Amino acid sequence: MHGVTPHCWLNLVLANGGCQVQEEESLVRQAIQGDQMAFSRLYEEYFDKIYRYIAVRVGDRIEAEDMTQQVFLKAVKSISSFKWKGVPFSAWLFRIAHNQVVDYLRKRKKQPATLFDESLVTSNSNPQLMAERNLDVEQLKIATKRLTEAQREVISLRFAGGLSVAQVAKIMGRSQGAVKALQHSAIVALRKILSVGNDEQVQRI
Amino acid sequence: MSKSREFNIILNECLERMLDNGESLEQCLQDYPEYAGELKPLLDVVVATKKASAVEPHPEFRDRARYQFLSALREMEPQRSRGFFSWQPRWAITVAAVLIVLLAGSGTVFAAGDTMPDDFLYPIKLTTERVQMFFTFTTLGKAELNAKLADKRVDEIVRMADEGNSEKIELTALRLDSHLSGIADLAATGWEAGEATMAPEIEEAAVREGMPDVKFTLPGEEEVVEEEAPVAVAPPTPPPPAAVDEAQLMAERVSGANDVELETDRWSKLREAVRQDAVNQPARLRRLLETVSPSVRATLLQAISLSETSYEKALESLN
Numbered sequence: 001m002h003g004v005t006p007h008c009w010l011n012l013v014l015a016n017g018g019c020q021v022q023e024e025e026s027l028v029r030q031a032i033q034g035d036q037m038a039f040s041r042l043y044e045e046y047f048d049k050i051y052r053y054i055a056v057r058v059g060d061r062i063e064a065e066d067m068t069q070q071v072f073l074k075a076v077k078s079i080s081s082f083k084w085k086g087v088p089f090s091a092w093l094f095r096i097a098h099n100q101v102v103d104y105l106r107k108r109k110k111q112p113a114t115l116f117d118e119s120l121v122t123s124n125s126n127p128q129l130m131a132e133r134n135l136d137v138e139q140l141k142i143a144t145k146r147l148t149e150a151q152r153e154v155i156s157l158r159f160a161g162g163l164s165v166a167q168v169a170k171i172m173g174r175s176q177g178a179v180k181a182l183q184h185s186a187i188v189a190l191r192k193i194l195s196v197g198n199d200e201q202v203q204r205i
Numbered sequence: 206m207s208k209s210r211e212f213n214i215i216l217n218e219c220l221e222r223m224l225d226n227g228e229s230l231e232q233c234l235q236d237y238p239e240y241a242g243e244l245k246p247l248l249d250v251v252v253a254t255k256k257a258s259a260v261e262p263h264p265e266f267r268d269r270a271r272y273q274f275l276s277a278l279r280e281m282e283p284q285r286s287r288g289f290f291s292w293q294p295r296w297a298i299t300v301a302a303v304l305i306v307l308l309a310g311s312g313t314v315f316a317a318g319d320t321m322p323d324d325f326l327y328p329i330k331l332t333t334e335r336v337q338m339f340f341t342f343t344t345l346g347k348a349e350l351n352a353k354l355a356d357k358r359v360d361e362i363v364r365m366a367d368e369g370n371s372e373k374i375e376l377t378a379l380r381l382d383s384h385l386s387g388i389a390d391l392a393a394t395g396w397e398a399g400e401a402t403m404a405p406e407i408e409e410a411a412v413r414e415g416m417p418d419v420k421f422t423l424p425g426e427e428e429v430v431e432e433e434a435p436v437a438v439a440p441p442t443p444p445p446p447a448a449v450d451e452a453q454l455m456a457e458r459v460s461g462a463n464d465v466e467l468e469t470d471r472w473s474k475l476r477e478a479v480r481q482d483a484v485n486q487p488a489r490l491r492r493l494l495e496t497v498s499p500s501v502r503a504t505l506l507q508a509i510s511l512s513e514t515s516y517e518k519a520l521e522s523l524n
Contacts (some may be wrong), residue, residue: 036278043274051262065266066518069273078275159258164225180217185219191250 007204028089031079038081042074042089052096057101057152067104071097093171094161098153098171143193148150152181209306215240223251263281269514272507276379321364322373344466349475352482355384359486362508366490367499371504378508385515387481389522427488476523483516 015108024045030038055064074096082092144152150172157168165183169176219233230248234241262270317329334354341347358381365373491510497505 034281036275040275043271047270048262052258052260055260056258061263065262065270068262069270072270072274073277076207076274076281085503118497123419133285154259155254158224159254160260162224164223185222185253187216187247187250190254194250194253195246 016092025084025090026086028082032082036175039076046090046093047072047181049161049163050093053094053156054097054101055159056156065096065106067100071100089168090167094157094163094171100127109111126187130161143190146193148191150182151189154182155186155190158183208341212240212243219244220247220251223248224255235477239447249351265510269507269510270459271513273382280379281377323363323365323368323370340423344391345475348388348470351384351387351391352475352479353383354401356486357484358384359482359489359512366493366501367503369498369501374501374504374508378511381508383513384510385512385519388475388519389450392519392522410512422501471521476520479516479520483513483520487513487516 024042027038027042031042047068051064051068054067054071055061058064058067071093075093078096101204144155147155153172154168157171158165159162161168163171165176165179169179172179174182215237219237220231221226223230230252233248234244237244242398317326319335320327320330338347338350342351358377360375361377362381365377487509490505490512493504494502494509
């Protein structure tokens with residue numbers, strides 16, 4: 001389907017992203033007008049991303065499932081109020097998810113400590129991959145506790161939500177440069193935390 | 206350009222290539238061999254984080270969520286055009302209530318009482334229930350009414366399954382979910398209100414030590430409705446009574462304590478009723494699977510799954 005510009009699907013990843021945005025805008029407009037098919041396609045596009053983002057932020061599978069459903073139900077209820085004024089649909093949807101997460105964390109009245117709960121690791125038929133992933137989960141669970149809230153948000157939106165820097169910038173209301181800087185500092189911080197953790201482990205052994 | 210600045214640019218480029226374009230760590234290192242030593246440990250973190258973030262929704266949840274989403278989509282359109290209580294002002298509900306009282310005299314409402322979702326008079330039954338809910342003023346009362354209506358919805362699903370009406374099974378299952386979610390929400394509200402009464406200082410402290418996180422708002426966007434945490438306001442101190450009749454005070458205390466006991470008892474009864482329903486009602490629906498026509502099996506299964514989740518949620522909230 002390369003080079004097909006008049007009609008390209010939402011899940012077709014193009015280098016410049018132009019067609020994807022155009023297609024998404026068109027779908028959103030149709031969804032606002034009550035086109036259920038269009039809304040369903042947006043749902044399919046964002047369901048996994050929203051789930052991952054929430055799961056990574058709250059670290060609890062059941063809560064993540066419940067909140068993901070709530071995000072889309074709220075989206076259904078509020079889609080008529082969405083206005084395409086340079087604010088992408090993704091930013092709008094992730095903002096709903098973010099606010100859900102904030103409410104949840106506030107109710108729990110404690111820091112979002114568990115970014116990577118082991119209960120979130122899905123069954124995988126490849127034992128080697130599972131072992132690698134569990135190792136990552138264990139290390140990262142501790143490491144991400146020590147990031148700042150903004151760094152954690154960028155990591156969640158970029159890695160779990162699969163959003164671009166531009167999209168993250170829109171959602172967080174920051175410049176792309178600021179998001180890149182946060183991403184950079186988060187990676188460097190994670191590297192330091194993980195290497196210290198490894199050294200401590202080695203020393204203990 | 207300084208070396209560190211150049212390195213930062215390269216790191217950002219590699220991050221974008223790996224995260225947005227799906228390129229591998231090796232591809233990036235190959236392009237910048239002079240920085241490979243510094244880049245690799247950082248990009249290893251990127252790979253590890255990406256891997257750990259790749260949590261997948263369980264297939265069962267995916268199906269359940271899709272079903273609920275599509276049902277919500279289908280429900281939205283009739284609500285926009287015909288939803289009476291969703292947009293009518295309160296006076297309109299009162300008018301409807303008066304009409305229902307008048308119609309009750311003619312027997313229409315009575316006749317609608319036992320109707321099923323595929324009956325002509327069924328909308329009147331639903332409207333009557335909404336009016337009943339509207340005029341139920343306590344949290345507990347509303348929760349009890351929702352439990353009663355949930356039982357009715359299960360009866361209706363049973364009948365619709367017998368008649369092989371998939372569409373009505375689906376719609377009724379959503380109404381059942383709505384009643385049970387109502388119980389969960391009301392129980393949470395009731396519980397929170399009880400907690401606040403007992404220990405306002407705890408809640409106040411929680412607000413003071415609240416999350417530093419903030420909600421995002423976007424320019425030109427309508428705020429998604431979110432309820433803010435209530436701010437604790439000290440009630441005005443009543444003036445001391447000129448003379449206190451100790452016997453009267455004692456009587457009031459005893460009466461107040463009885464009210465609390467009575468309410469606690471009703472919540473317990475409701476919890477027990479929902480606990481039994483959570484076991485019996487889905488089981489009742491499950492038994493139907495043996496007898497219903499194959500054309501409604503899939504819908505009935507989804508309805509059962511939704512009912513189980515909804516009962517569980519209601520019970521969890523009541524507990």
